[in-house]
Amino acid sequence: MAAAADNAYEILKQRVIGGTYAPGAQLKEEHLARELEISRTPIRAALKRLVDDGLATADPNRGVRAAEWTDLDIEETFDLRGLLESHGAGLAARRGGLPLADRLDDLNEQMDKAIAAGDGGPTERLQEINSQFHHAILEASGSPRLRAMLAGLIDMPIVIRSHFISTRQDKLQSLQHHRDLAAAIRAGDPELARQVMHLHLRVASHRFKRQRMEFSAAHPDGDHR
Known part of the structure; x- marks a missing residue:
């Protein structure tokens, strides 16, 4: 049962x-x-x-x-994350220093191993690592107001569960963005960190919309209202 x-x-x-x-x-x-x-x-x-x-x-x-959760809801969520998290990444690049970069590198290694563990890796584990990565940057921003605004957006159910329909290639691309973010923070480059985070979330938004369209097209008989 x-x-x-x-x-x-x-x-x-x-x-x-x-x-x-x-x-x-x-x-x-x-x-x-x-x-x-x-x-x-x-x-x-x-x-x-x-x-x-x-x-x-x-x-x-x-x-x-x-x-x-409509497509508009999802787009707005990613748009808000793009604006706020990009700002947070810039602050983290100024304030996080080498300890933050080391923490992000460690999380990236964990993500790499999880992806290599199977067909895309254990999804729940990947989502957990991803959440830790984004929250580490948010905490290092040193902005209580930003943390209050972003905490719910990072862990919204529809954002969390988007990992369940991402491909292995999607996960590898996301990992590369995470590595670029860690490198920008290690270099202490706020503008680069902002740009990489913005790119990361824009790509995630487009990817998620594509995934939903493809999955819906492949399963057209599920809409039973």
Whole structure:
């Protein structure tokens, strides 16, 4: 039963992240159980996990529905991150010094090993390392106001789960950006750090939109409202 629930969760998670289900689309136990050819119990467990992960909402009157993250919401999130994190990277290049550069290099090595561990690497581990990397730069910026504005954006559920539909090549490209950021901070070059962070997040934004389109096109039958 646990294996069936895990498998259903993975399928539904990919569909929500990939945009197969429209924002607010109802996820009906009976329909999904019939479609996936399993009982309703593992479907119920999978839907609960989606809600816990912030990928779906549950309401007694409306049932379980895909989280209402539109393309505009995603674009705005990445735009805000690009503006704020670029500024933070510039501050970190001034204030973080060699200890920050060493910390980032260590995280990059961990990410490299995680990617090499399999087909793209264990996704949860990669996401955890990525979050640590961005938070290390944010902490080193020395700006409490910036930390307050950015903390939620870095770890928004839809941003975190974007890692689940990225390819191995995407992950390697992201790692190279991280290495460039570490090098800019080691060199104490605020302008370069700002530029690299801005590039990193713009590429991530375009990549995520492409991934959602490709996944949705490959799974056209998931929109059951």
